[in-house]
Amino acid sequence: MSTPRSRPSPSASFLSISVSLLLLALAPAAQALKSDREQPLDIRSDYSKTDQKANITILTGNVHFNQGTVKGAGDKATLRQGEDNQIRRVVIEGKPATLQEQLDNNGGMMHSHAANIDFDAETNIAVLTGDAVVVQEGRGEFRSERIVYNTDSGEITGGTEAPGGGVHMIVQPKNKPATTTTPATPAPEKKKD
Secondary structure: OOOOOOOOOHHHHHHHHHHHHHHHHHHHHOOEOHHHHHOOOEEEOOEEEEEOOOOEEEEEEEEEEEEOOEEEEEEEEEEEEOOOOOEEEEEEEEEEEEEEEEEOOOOOEEEEEEEEEEEEOOOOEEEEEEEEEEEEOOOEEEEEEEEEEEOOOOOEEEOOOOOOOOEEEEEOOOOOOOOOOOOOOOOOOOOOO
């Protein structure tokens, strides 16, 4: 037995398309720093357990990792590796889990946090769930219960079909060029009689 799926309202579809277009306009300066992938991954935690047959490592307690400008932290992390021993997927859980990185093209820093951050290294897509927030310094911030962030293209999508699962964005105004001001010329003094 199947249940019919509810369709989003036309206004919800319009909002979704509008948000996607706005975020695509921001995308060129919102890509992850490519050189980070060439750096070693440094991981620290209180405890780890590795299942070599399943290629899974579970880290718990004060989990921190760094790779170039990428920094992450959480209470627990699950690393899945491929047959070539390369990390294919990282799931970070926390209260909150955090992730930050330098963006290409002088895009500033990107800071994010959520209850869970699931990063697929093969697709370069991070899925943030549970009070998810992505802040791009100088550009704005994006809040939703669920955010999907493509670190290659810079595309960010968010929201859910569930009531109350909407999106909240704050877009910073474009910086105005600095203007030079010249001091006002003082008015001539009046002669006293």
